[in-house]
Amino acid sequence: MDDTAAAIVATRRQHILDGTDVTQGRSLEIGPLATPILTRDMGDVRYVDVVDLAGLREHYGTDATVVTEDIVEVDFWLTREDGTVSTLAEAVAPDGPYHHVVASHVIEHVPDMVRWLQDVADVLVDGGSLLLAVPDRRFCFDALRSPATVGQVLQAHHDGDRIPSVRAVYDYARTSVEFPTAAAWAGAWPPEQRTAPLDRARTMVAQQQQGLYVDCHVWPTSPVGLADLLADLVELGLVDFGVERITATQRGHHEFYGTLRRFHRGRDRHVQAAEAVAALAGLRADLPDEDRTWPHQVREAELLEQQQVLERRLARAEARLATATAARDRAREQRDRARRDRRRARARARGLAALVEPQRTRPAVRLVGGVRRRLGRLRPGRG
Template identity: 60%
Template sequence: MRAARRARIVGDTDLRRGRCLEIGPLANPVVDPDVADVRYVDVVDRAGLLAHYEGNPAVDPDAIPEQHFWLTRPDGTVSTLAEAVAADAPYQHVVASHVIEHVPDMVGWLRDVAQVLTWDGALVLAVPDRRFCFDVHRTPATVGQVLQAHLDGDRTPSVRAVLDHFMSAVDYSAEQAWAGEQPPTQGSHPIDDVRRHLARQQAGDYVDCHVWPLTPRGFADLMDDLLALGEVDFAVERLTATRVGEQEFYATLRRLDRSREPSVAIDDARVALAQLRSDLPDESPPARSGDGELVPGHLVADLERQLAETRERLTRVRAARDRARRQRDRARAEVATARAAGAAARLRRRVTRGLGRRPRPTP
């Protein structure tokens, strides 16, 4: 299962080519040192991670690797990603699984990633789909919120982010979502817990939370807006739908080609992104089946996507079959022509030999 998920995250990216940085691997790194030349970075060092997740049954402390770099300075302030890894950069690949939704300043973070990548480097993302996790009641992140956080220079999650997260989170799994179960209305954090986290945020602590609730189409829209505004240095090279039964989607972002006119590179990136978005299933609310039962909209959309993929595969198979038939017919025609030419040549040789053996007439 872990190997299959890692393959889905990475896609066609060859992590063995060049050096790699993984952000926030926690206890489940996507990139193992035996697979690629990888460095790890997190908000705090390994000791800080062990202390933060002590007693959490979902995190195996023995599986947390040593962090090569961390963002929190000795004085408690938080550096940027680019500042933390500057001495070791650049990298060919940056991998971030369930990270981008946590970063306080998405625009600043994407610029940091671009800064530590090679000129043609790639950012590989695994992102939780808000529809299939505790974010289900939250509205998707907007470009206005993203730019406000950047203009405010957020180094830690803002009051807005902390409150939206802890006030709205519910106990809701992907299995429940795909089964069509309604999410609970009761939040998973008591109000006293919310107040405690808010007080920590106001005191300057780094209160980890989901800052940016996202879906595949929402992410595409957000990246398109940021490209149009000239705020990001990435083209979206790959963007997947959330698989049935799962709760995350995957994206690969490639640095824009700096040898091209920026406006042209951005326009091309937006055209390619529009195509990726059009290939994604609809994310509309649930529809009703003919007998009046609710059919989850994401399930209908996924079935429609699978049908479209099947039709596309059938079209490719038919095209390949037709090409094979044409090649076969050409080969048969060439063989027939060759045989006819051979037969004619043999006939000519026999005639020639026959003429050579004819007796000469006597004088």
Template identity: 55%
Template sequence: MRAARRARIVGDADLGQGRCLEIGPLANPVVSPEVADVRYVDVVDRSGLVAHYDGNPAVDPDAIPEQHFWLTRPDGTVATLAEAVAADAPYQHVVASHVIEHVPDMVGWLRDVAQVLTWDGALLLAVPDRRYCFDVHRAPATVGQVLQAHLDGDRTPSVRAVLDHFMRAVDYTAEQAWAGEPPPAQGSHPIDDVRRHLARQQAGDYVDCHVWPLTPRGFADLMDDLLVLGEVDFAVERLTATRVGEQEFYATLRRLDRPRAPAEAVEEARAELARLRAELPDESPVATGGDTVPAQQLADVERRLAETRDRLARVRAARDRARRQRDRAVAAAAAAPADRPGVLGRLRRRVRRG
């Protein structure tokens, strides 16, 4: 299962080429030392992660690897990614599974990643789809919010991010979403919890949360806006739909070819992004017989139905060929000389049995 998911995240990238940095592996690294020459970085060191997730049944503390780098300085301030790993950079690949939606400043983070990559390096992303997780009631991230966070120089999630996350999160799984079950109206965090997290944020703590709710098409639109504004140094090389029954989508971002004219590189990146976006399924719900299902799920059912029809057509064609061959054999046997009744009789008996 882990190898299959890693293959979906990595795509065509060869992790054996060059060195790799994985951001926020927690207890489930995508890339192991057996697969690539990898380094790990997180907000705090391993002991800090173990303490933070103590008692969380979803996190096995023994599976958390040692972090080579961490962002939190001894004085409590938070460094950028580029500052934290500067001495070890550059890397051929940066892997970030369920990370980009957490970063306080997406523009600054993407620039940091570009800074620590080789000139032709790639950022490999796994991103939760807000429609199939606890973000289902959240509005999609907008380019205005993303730029505001960058201009404000956010190093920790903002008041807006903390409140939107903790006030709107619900207990909702991908399995429930794909089954067409409506999400619960009741939030999963009592208001006292919301106030506590807000007070921590106001005191300067790093309150981890989903800052940017995303979908595949929403991510494509956001990247296109940022390319137009000249705020990102990446072209989107690969962007997948969320697989039916699952909760995440995948993207490969490649550093822009800066030796070329910047305007030319951006236009080419936008054209490729438009092509990728056009291949994504519609994300609006579709009403069918009184029920509402995701358009992608309907498209997947229709695709499977078309494949079944194609297989049925091939089976019928093979059956018809067999019948024609049988009829020709019978006709040939009937036209055989009369001195071979034994052969004709045996053939007719086989035909009747078949």
């Protein structure tokens, strides 16, 4: 892993863990592949995935986004030798309980979200944390898909889905598009050209019908969408988690983060559920509105950001203007004071001159008078 990739992993780890001290207690990471959020040197860490290491390397052998040599050795896997799939709790409970469960880009894949959350709750200690990183459907290949609904989640749970349903497999295969995150944030419309042709979708559905695990995004969602799903599931009594954190998707990114806290088994569940629903309402209210038509929401966000930049610039300009005005007023006051001082100095000088001038002129007048008298005596006709 080069320095850039390592920095990206470190940043994601910081966002996902959000200060959680994983050195305390045992931790389980689900689906770590080649870039685990938790490394074994961070504490008592276990890994679980759908298949074992050999199966993972075979499955991702043609995936350019996964370095198969870096896929970590998993401790537990869900697929049994006979090809059937166990639940998460069945696979990992004997090694539990766990204080922390980390799931990066996992919850959107699970066939039965309710059962999965129940399994995680079963293997967590009271107050244990479930730390999530979830792709935002608006900024990835799910951009054309409708958001997952509570009804779909309940149906999957009612049907006891152990593999992604026909609905999930077909919708995923038929609607996926090449939609880079940068293009989405730039306000582009998702392309109409689908990633897989109809024949590919038909093949994937046939594989599902044969009982094979066809990996796909079962639950496309967003921050507000996940908050709404969890609020109903908690209130319906299906999920024993409170939600401490659901973040908005950061600009330029394609995922958001959540922290769920397992209810205490010794406390009244109805009280804890009411507290959790109230807390979720507050979290949801703080999330950006996602109801407006895409991509106008992005463009509105850009305009809002530009407005905020201009407002900050205006505030700085006004502050500089106030400083310059104050300096000008001080200079003007100093100039006016100097003028008043000069006028007073000139007035004092004129007053002194008025006092001194008579004293200077009297001797001169007497001298002139004497000279004139002498000249008069010297004129002809006078003796």
